[in-house]
Amino acid sequence: MQPTRSLEELQAIAKQIRRHIVEMTGAAKSGHPGGSLSAVEILVTLFFGGVLRHDPKRPDWPERDRFILSKGHGAPALYAVLAECGYEAAPRELLKTLRKLGSPYQGHPDKRFLPVLEASTGSLGQGLSIAMGMGFAARLNGNPSRTYVLLGDGEIQEGQIWEAAMFGAYHKIDNVTAIVDYNKMQLDGFIKDVMEVEPLVAKWQAFGWHVLEVDGHSFPALFAAFTLAREVRGKPTVIIAHTVKGKGVSFMENNPKFHGVAPTPEEVELALKELA
Amino acid sequence: MALKTRYELKLGMATREAFGRALVELGRENPDIMAVDADLSKSTFTHLFAKEFPERFVSCGIAEANMVGVAAGLASHGKIPFAASFSCFLLNKAFEQLRVAVAYPGLNVKIVGTHSGISIGEDGPSQMSVEEISLACSLPGFVVLAPADEVATRALVRAAAEHVGPVFIRTGRPRVPIVYSPDQRFEIGKAIQLLDGDDVTLIANGLMVAECIRAAEILDAEGISARVLDLHTVKPLDREAIRRAAVETGAIVVAEEHLVDCGTGVRVAQAVAELHPCVMEFVGIQNTYAESGPPEALLEKYGLTAPHIAAAARRALARKRGR
Ligand SMILES: Cc1ncc(C[n+]2csc(CCOP(=O)(O)OP(=O)(O)O)c2C)c(N)n1
Ligand SMILES: [Mg+2]
Numbered sequence: 001m002q003p004t005r006s007l008e009e010l011q012a013i014a015k016q017i018r019r020h021i022v023e024m025t026g027a028a029k030s031g032h033p034g035g036s037l038s039a040v041e042i043l044v045t046l047f048f049g050g051v052l053r054h055d056p057k058r059p060d061w062p063e064r065d066r067f068i069l070s071k072g073h074g075a076p077a078l079y080a081v082l083a084e085c086g087y088e089a090a091p092r093e094l095l096k097t098l099r100k101l102g103s104p105y106q107g108h109p110d111k112r113f114l115p116v117l118e119a120s121t122g123s124l125g126q127g128l129s130i131a132m133g134m135g136f137a138a139r140l141n142g143n144p145s146r147t148y149v150l151l152g153d154g155e156i157q158e159g160q161i162w163e164a165a166m167f168g169a170y171h172k173i174d175n176v177t178a179i180v181d182y183n184k185m186q187l188d189g190f191i192k193d194v195m196e197v198e199p200l201v202a203k204w205q206a207f208g209w210h211v212l213e214v215d216g217h218s219f220p221a222l223f224a225a226f227t228l229a230r231e232v233r234g235k236p237t238v239i240i241a242h243t244v245k246g247k248g249v250s251f252m253e254n255n256p257k258f259h260g261v262a263p264t265p266e267e268v269e270l271a272l273k274e275l276a
Numbered sequence: 277m278a279l280k281t282r283y284e285l286k287l288g289m290a291t292r293e294a295f296g297r298a299l300v301e302l303g304r305e306n307p308d309i310m311a312v313d314a315d316l317s318k319s320t321f322t323h324l325f326a327k328e329f330p331e332r333f334v335s336c337g338i339a340e341a342n343m344v345g346v347a348a349g350l351a352s353h354g355k356i357p358f359a360a361s362f363s364c365f366l367l368n369k370a371f372e373q374l375r376v377a378v379a380y381p382g383l384n385v386k387i388v389g390t391h392s393g394i395s396i397g398e399d400g401p402s403q404m405s406v407e408e409i410s411l412a413c414s415l416p417g418f419v420v421l422a423p424a425d426e427v428a429t430r431a432l433v434r435a436a437a438e439h440v441g442p443v444f445i446r447t448g449r450p451r452v453p454i455v456y457s458p459d460q461r462f463e464i465g466k467a468i469q470l471l472d473g474d475d476v477t478l479i480a481n482g483l484m485v486a487e488c489i490r491a492a493e494i495l496d497a498e499g500i501s502a503r504v505l506d507l508h509t510v511k512p513l514d515r516e517a518i519r520r521a522a523v524e525t526g527a528i529v530v531a532e533e534h535l536v537d538c539g540t541g542v543r544v545a546q547a548v549a550e551l552h553p554c555v556m557e558f559v560g561i562q563n564t565y566a567e568s569g570p571p572e573a574l575l576e577k578y579g580l581t582a583p584h585i586a587a588a589a590r591r592a593l594a595r596k597r598g599r
Contacts, residue, residue, distance in 0.1 A: 028398065030397075030398045030399075031398070072402060099398040099400075099568045099569075100568070100569065101567065101568070101569035101570070101573050101574075101577070102567075102569075103568065106400045106567060106568045107398045107399040107400035107402075107403075107568040108399065108400050108401075108402045108403070110400060110401065110402075110567070110568075112565075113567070120402065121402065122399075122400065122401075122402025122403060123364070123365065123368075123369070123402050123403075124338055125338070125369075154315060154337070154338050155338060157315070157337035157338040157339050158338055158339055159339060159341060159342065186315050186337075186338065187315045187316060187318065187319070187338075188313075188315050188316070188317050188318055188323070188335075193335075194315055194335050194337055195315070195335060195336065195337025195338075195339070
């Protein structure tokens with residue numbers, strides 16, 4: 001696997017995605033900026049960095065890699081990425097219709113409105129199981145398609161995640177890579193104050209997974225981890241990506257308020273200045 | 277209440293907020309009251325209880341099935357746990373636990389669903405609950421409550437705490453009109469007649485009660501006299517009030533913010549069929565999931581506003597009169 005874009009190019013794309021996220025949630029007056037911003041480098045590495053095998057011109061290519069946004073409330077980040085990739089079903093000029101009646105950009109990913117999505121999500125805890133089924137079927141069909149699934153660190157408190165984890169190791173689903181957006185926060189506040197998930201590396205290892213731990217805002221580190229994950233045989237890989245909730249906008253970083261509250265028009269302006 | 281009363285519907289607080297406040301009041305009176313949460317305390321307003329009674333607030337993380345199991349265990353030790361989450365996650369994700377750990381042994385667990393129906397708006401269908409009346413009613417022994425406003429919520433949360441046995445309370449996200457005076461009395465299983473009328477009866481609960489009052493006004497202007505019943509208890513059903521509506525008005529419209537296939541309407545229809553068959557019409561969500569959008573726009577698009585209820589009443593009346 002070779003990176004398809006330079007570090008500078010990826011950084012510029014990431015900045016653009018962040019601007020979209022701020023403008024979209026600002027225009028919608030609701031939504032989840034914090035968890036969208038923390039996932040930007042992960043998504044940009046996948047979709048623009050040469051990791052995900054996909055072709056925006058052929059969204060139904062059977063051998064495409066799949067991506068599932070299991071933490072569906074991060075939808076603004078995914079929508080902005082799909083639009084910047086040039087998917088016809090995801091027009092850039094409609095991004096600001098996020099959450100409006102009839103928009104392809106529903107509050108949470110909804111395949112009925114945006115068919116290029118691989119799954120409808122929003123109820124936390126379900127994406128990893130769907131990824132397991134996709135990985136199982138791809139192997140059975142001799143399809144080289146790999147499946148990537150992004151989980152929230154709060155989301156992995158759901159029991160179903162660990163049922164899927166057990167399944168993945170037992171069935172040796174090595175064509176699935178999970179990423180945990182480890183931003184240390186959930187809806188009500190810090191993970192440690194709601195329901196601690198540590199020791200996280202040891203947990204996934206105990207469940208039989210290959211575990212990698214990276215800086216989730218470093219393109220080279222993410223790219224290296226995805227490259228390693230492709231080479232692992234006989235078990236699935238999880239990438240624990242250490243991130244900052246609200247990353248890129250100073251007053252949103254590590255601020256629990258911006259989990260599920262949109263920026264005001266003044267805050268949008270301030271944020272866009274920082275992201276200029 | 278006299279016919280042709282014009283109701284001044286003033287906007288009150290959301291029923292979820294009324295729940296959170298009522299729970300704090302109960303907590304002050306009874307040390308056995310507890311709140312059990314799955315990372316939504318800011319949304320369900322159990323954070324108010326957490327602030328005042330941190331030792332009686334149980335944080336479960338995003339794990340609704342476990343939360344309900346934990347509530348069952350607390351109840352086994354004589355606690356009165358109120359487990360709260362969005363209705364969809366509470367009923368759908370923890371249904372098996374509600375069935376086997378709570379309903380089956382008949383434990384004294386209270387579950388409170390917030391963000392019910394489609395009036396949550398922009399978050400969209402994955403967070404909307406349109407099937408939970410059906411799910412809750414399918415749990416033997418459960419009491420199922422759906423208060424219309426802050427006054428009803430406060431009273432019914434209290435009634436739920438006093439009732440020994442499992443209770444589900446359905447509350448909503450948006451602020452809703454106040455339909456009751458502060459001194460209104462509520463009893464589990466007793467519907468409340470808000471307007472009298474003899475041409476047709478409009479039956480509803482939750483935020484649809486206010487829509488029915490508005491529909492009654494529309495109908496009143498056309499010379500149609502509509503009775504409005506708040507069926508705040510969906511289970512057990514007030515069969516006597518329903519029988520009287522069938523006998524005295526001969527036409528019933530049930531309006532609900534829920535799938536029409538399996539909610540309050542079908543339960544009322546069952547009672548009507550047994551007690552006194554009459555013409556019926558049903559207003560509710562038709563075999564679909566909704567979408568993102570402003571709450572008012574969604575209620576309108578999915579056919580849940582007063583004009584839709586008035587139209588259903590006209591249809592019922594025409595059928596009753598054989599036209
Ligand atoms: C099953 C379920 N329970 C509760 C929620 C409500 N909810 C939405 S986001 C969220 C917190 C998610 O935290 P995390 O997974 O850490 O996401 P991030 O920090 O990346 O935003 C909660 C509880 C939900 N969407 N699904
Ligand atoms: Mg998080």
